[in-house]
Amino acid sequence: MRRSISYVLVLAGAVVMLLPFAAALGNSLKSFAQYIQVPPVWLPDPVQWDNYAEVWRRTPFGLYLANSLLIAVLAVAGNVVTSATVGHALARMRLPGKQALLTMALGTMMLPTVITIVPNFLLFRSLGWLDTLLPLIVPYWLATPIGIFLMRQTFLAIPKDFEEAASLDGANPWQVFWRVHVPLAKPALATLAVFTFTTSWKAVLEPVIYLTSPENYTLPVGVLSLKGQFVGNDQLVTAAAMMSLLPMLVVFVLAQRYFVRGTMSAGLKG
Amino acid sequence: MTVLTRGTERTAAQEQPSARRRNARERAWAVAFASPYLLHLVALTAWPVLASLFFSMTEYDLMSPPRFVGFGNFARLFGDETFWRTLGNTAYFAVLFVPTQTALALLLAIALNQRLRGMALFRAAYFVPVVSSWVVVAYVADAVFNPQTGIANQVLGLAGLPAENWLQDPVLVIPTLAAVAVWKGVGYMMVLFLAGLQAIPEERYEAAKIDGASAWSRFRYVTLPGISGTTFLVLVLTSIETLQSFEQVYVMTDGGPHGASELTVLYLYRQGFQFFQMGYASAVAWVLFVLVLALTLVQFRLQRRWVHYA
Numbered sequence: 001m002r003r004s005i006s007y008v009l010v011l012a013g014a015v016v017m018l019l020p021f022a023a024a025l026g027n028s029l030k031s032f033a034q035y036i037q038v039p040p041v042w043l044p045d046p047v048q049w050d051n052y053a054e055v056w057r058r059t060p061f062g063l064y065l066a067n068s069l070l071i072a073v074l075a076v077a078g079n080v081v082t083s084a085t086v087g088h089a090l091a092r093m094r095l096p097g098k099q100a101l102l103t104m105a106l107g108t109m110m111l112p113t114v115i116t117i118v119p120n121f122l123l124f125r126s127l128g129w130l131d132t133l134l135p136l137i138v139p140y141w142l143a144t145p146i147g148i149f150l151m152r153q154t155f156l157a158i159p160k161d162f163e164e165a166a167s168l169d170g171a172n173p174w175q176v177f178w179r180v181h182v183p184l185a186k187p188a189l190a191t192l193a194v195f196t197f198t199t200s201w202k203a204v205l206e207p208v209i210y211l212t213s214p215e216n217y218t219l220p221v222g223v224l225s226l227k228g229q230f231v232g233n234d235q236l237v238t239a240a241a242m243m244s245l246l247p248m249l250v251v252f253v254l255a256q257r258y259f260v261r262g263t264m265s266a267g268l269k270g
Numbered sequence: 271m272t273v274l275t276r277g278t279e280r281t282a283a284q285e286q287p288s289a290r291r292r293n294a295r296e297r298a299w300a301v302a303f304a305s306p307y308l309l310h311l312v313a314l315t316a317w318p319v320l321a322s323l324f325f326s327m328t329e330y331d332l333m334s335p336p337r338f339v340g341f342g343n344f345a346r347l348f349g350d351e352t353f354w355r356t357l358g359n360t361a362y363f364a365v366l367f368v369p370t371q372t373a374l375a376l377l378l379a380i381a382l383n384q385r386l387r388g389m390a391l392f393r394a395a396y397f398v399p400v401v402s403s404w405v406v407v408a409y410v411a412d413a414v415f416n417p418q419t420g421i422a423n424q425v426l427g428l429a430g431l432p433a434e435n436w437l438q439d440p441v442l443v444i445p446t447l448a449a450v451a452v453w454k455g456v457g458y459m460m461v462l463f464l465a466g467l468q469a470i471p472e473e474r475y476e477a478a479k480i481d482g483a484s485a486w487s488r489f490r491y492v493t494l495p496g497i498s499g500t501t502f503l504v505l506v507l508t509s510i511e512t513l514q515s516f517e518q519v520y521v522m523t524d525g526g527p528h529g530a531s532e533l534t535v536l537y538l539y540r541q542g543f544q545f546f547q548m549g550y551a552s553a554v555a556w557v558l559f560v561l562v563l564a565l566t567l568v569q570f571r572l573q574r575r576w577v578h579y580a
Binding site: 002003005006007009010011013014016017018019020021023024026027035036037038039040082085086088089090093094095096101104105108110111112113114115116117118119120121122123125139141142143148172173174177198201202203204205208209219220221223224237238241242244245248249252253256259260 | 392412421457
């Protein structure tokens, strides 16, 4: 009885989650006339697959995609490497002021980011980084609090025997980290990677503030800018939006268990 | 949070010189490993907090050097009706959004916390909006809340109710935004609650059953206290995030209609990056910063009354 109530609830919820996507997908396959038709038609007729090709023909979609991918890949690489080294220092190394650093990392997780908007803009401006992709990448190369916590927790759980054996063999701390601990932490690294990818891929605020030339736009700001250019062609902008989700969905489907694991660890650490 | 401090109980004088050298080298390695975050703390934490305090006391248009004005920006802010309205909008949005999302996420987590067939698939369905950018969500939401062609008005029509203007209606815009935000975020929070639920020991439920507790009592006296730690964390983090909400309104309404959905960070963005009043924008940031910190402190204060740590 309770089980069937749960089932109905969860099923209804899933429909509410996915139906709007289906409707938007339908919109992206309509002609403009059908897009604005009242009362609305649910299924596009005929299905205009060409809308998607038209986005590629008439907009710099490929460029936006390339920018988003470049930023995401570099952000992931940077955050995974630096969060791992910092987490390792906090978990397994003789770091002076370890406790203070840990407390500060916790504090910055609770720190309202609104305070950083103006000063970071001025900082990157003084570095000459405005209208480049650097402000969207470099902060990830300085480790993120959530990544540090995740990696610290992971490295704490690895038994000491491994590194002791390696140290006896004359391995230096980098070799212990890179050859012994990192291979054992792969699931956590993958979790951090998908998390960083998602954060970078979804970002709107930072690209809006830092990027001015259309050739530097990422997918979210690029698609947003199409809205003004394609008045009377909203079906094309909807198609572009749907397409911008596709790489993210591919990552999500391939790495689903890491998403769930990452969310859980993000919540449990604190 | 226990931290290993091996070796600190020995004093340096007792150690062999070679051991001391080795310790120094180990420390140097550790500092090198931690250096990215040390740089992070200086450049991306300490600098912004101090710099924004400084700039909040200046007039700075990016063209001429910052001019010190003391508390002038704050005085102006105090009399700025638009600013107060954006704070009111932000609070209203948060009051609608945070409790609704929390309650729904908990309900769904409880429903999903059974061995249901296809559970992984359901969980995935709830996560698709979570991984979507607000730009994607704006077009998905348009398919629902477009006054002419959206699903919502179709449903109202079927029920014999009049159509609404949703995001173009000054009264409905914030509730509609909150509903979309719940739709987007509930899956994430649900997974957090699932983790919390799975950490409650099964024995507690069995003990309660033996004592003849009803399903409601088990929920009230086992489940709720058991996940209160998770609930607290989730509430703190979502409150912090919600009060700084920007992307959703920037993309979906641009603060409209007639400022009815202008949230404080959108106002900050306009002051700073459209009108280039960096000093005034910093003052807005500092006021919001203090408000968010105060709310976080209050939540930490109140946690003693309702959070049970097993």
